Amino acid sequence: MTKYITTLFLGLGSLFLGAQSFDTTGMTQWAQRYNSYETWMQGAFDAYRDTSDMTDFGWGNYSITSHLIEGDSIYILKTVSGQYKAISIDNLASGVYSITYSDLDGSNQVSKSLDRDPYEDRNFFYYSIDHDQIKDLEPNTADWDIIFTKYPIMFPGFGAYPVAGVLHNRGVESARIESQTAGTAQLSDTLSFPFSASIASIGYDWKDAFAGVVFDTLTYFVKDQNGQINELEFVNYGGSANGNMSFTVNGVLDSISLGAGNDGQVYYSLNNRAEVAQNTDLDWDIALFAQSSFAAVPVRINDIGGAELYVYPHKDIMHWTSIGIEENPMQLLSVWPNPAKDHLNLALSTEASQNISLRVFSMEGRLVKQENLSVQPGISEQRIDLSAVPAGMYQVQIEGENYRAQSRILIQP
Numbered sequence: 001m002t003k004y005i006t007t008l009f010l011g012l013g014s015l016f017l018g019a020q021s022f023d024t025t026g027m028t029q030w031a032q033r034y035n036s037y038e039t040w041m042q043g044a045f046d047a048y049r050d051t052s053d054m055t056d057f058g059w060g061n062y063s064i065t066s067h068l069i070e071g072d073s074i075y076i077l078k079t080v081s082g083q084y085k086a087i088s089i090d091n092l093a094s095g096v097y098s099i100t101y102s103d104l105d106g107s108n109q110v111s112k113s114l115d116r117d118p119y120e121d122r123n124f125f126y127y128s129i130d131h132d133q134i135k136d137l138e139p140n141t142a143d144w145d146i147i148f149t150k151y152p153i154m155f156p157g158f159g160a161y162p163v164a165g166v167l168h169n170r171g172v173e174s175a176r177i178e179s180q181t182a183g184t185a186q187l188s189d190t191l192s193f194p195f196s197a198s199i200a201s202i203g204y205d206w207k208d209a210f211a212g213v214v215f216d217t218l219t220y221f222v223k224d225q226n227g228q229i230n231e232l233e234f235v236n237y238g239g240s241a242n243g244n245m246s247f248t249v250n251g252v253l254d255s256i257s258l259g260a261g262n263d264g265q266v267y268y269s270l271n272n273r274a275e276v277a278q279n280t281d282l283d284w285d286i287a288l289f290a291q292s293s294f295a296a297v298p299v300r301i302n303d304i305g306g307a308e309l310y311v312y313p314h315k316d317i318m319h320w321t322s323i324g325i326e327e328n329p330m331q332l333l334s335v336w337p338n339p340a341k342d343h344l345n346l347a348l349s350t351e352a353s354q355n356i357s358l359r360v361f362s363m364e365g366r367l368v369k370q371e372n373l374s375v376q377p378g379i380s381e382q383r384i385d386l387s388a389v390p391a392g393m394y395q396v397q398i399e400g401e402n403y404r405a406q407s408r409i410l411i412q413p
Contacts, residue, residue, distance in 0.1 A: 165204030
């Protein structure tokens with residue numbers, strides 16, 4: 001009969017041990033989390049964070065002890081392929097997101113370290129759970145002002161509905177001028193129709209897609225990242241058959257294509273009146289904020305691709321630390337100090353003598369240290385020499401008879 005033992009949660013990251021099932025009874029009644037389309041700085045994972053608490057980042061909290069953002073919640077994520085996964089963002093340390101996910105029966109558990117540093121000049125970088133792949137899908141943040149794309153909007157009583165339109169970049173503002181006659185808008189009208197930082201202030205409703213009409217009495221004045229004000233007017237929309245959109249920027253005609261089904265994305269620079277990049281890869285599940293921020297660290301989901309997110313209500317992130325073993329149970333009670341420097345201490349408890357293997361891996365999976373340890377019944381302490389291991393983030397893996405434990409540690413110089 002399987003015996004379950006609960007271990008301690010460690011400051012730098014949760015242990016994950018053995019299979020643990022997740023009870024999704026009544027999940028359709030759980031509160032679903034959504035991305036914001038008012039700002040890029042709120043994703044589904046961090047929705048409803050307490051903005052009055054500077055230590056609250058939604059999916060985790062800043063620790064004044066470890067100086068890391070430490071995860072506090074487990075979520076249920078429906079991926080774009082329709083698979084359901086339990087997932088947590090365990091921590092953010094030195095620009096590296098540590099995440100854990102598994103199938104709902106606890107099998108196929110994966111721990112990943114996703115480094116944002118290679119993408120720090122983008123808003124987000126992307127991760128596909130099904131393909132276990134990081135994706136670089138955005139141009140540099142400084143190079144684009146608006147993105148032509150498909151995104152969901154919420155209709156009361158109906159739910160999310162996909163629309164094709166325009167969102168704008170962080171640092172960009174737009175004013176929507178509604179005129180009585182086509183071509184009569186003036187910049188001075190922004191006194192009555194002020195600029196907005198909402199990323200959907202251009203949006204989708206400059207057209208009636210069902211009637212095939214583009215409203216010629218709507219003009220947008222868009223303040224780009226350079227502070228220049230550009231006049232944007234839409235001329236034509238080809239619908240979902242081809243995703244063609246024609247428009248003028250400061251009176252000069254241009255056009256883009258999202259392709260059939262509006263499934264593409266086109267990044268556009270108003271200052272250069274030019275397309276910056278295209279993206280047709282929507283096969284990803286989560287988007288992680290790539291830049292350093294002390295205000296918000298958003299993690300978004302691929303909602304337009306069909307991803308859904310729910311907070312798992314039964315357990316917090318410590319649910320990962322429950323273990324299942326058949327016999328000769330052992331516990332890893334504690335790992336300290338963490339961050340470490342030249343050594344690491346392990347406190348172990350076991351009911352029987354056994355030999356265990358300790359291995360230390362880099363985040364790239366390279367084995368940097370290995371030791372074989374002998375433990376006796378009861379509680380024992382093991383001191384591990386780390387003086388030859390370079391500074392950085394590592395995974396410590398312990399394996400014994402019918403037992404496996406893993407923990408992240410930070411080694412300081």
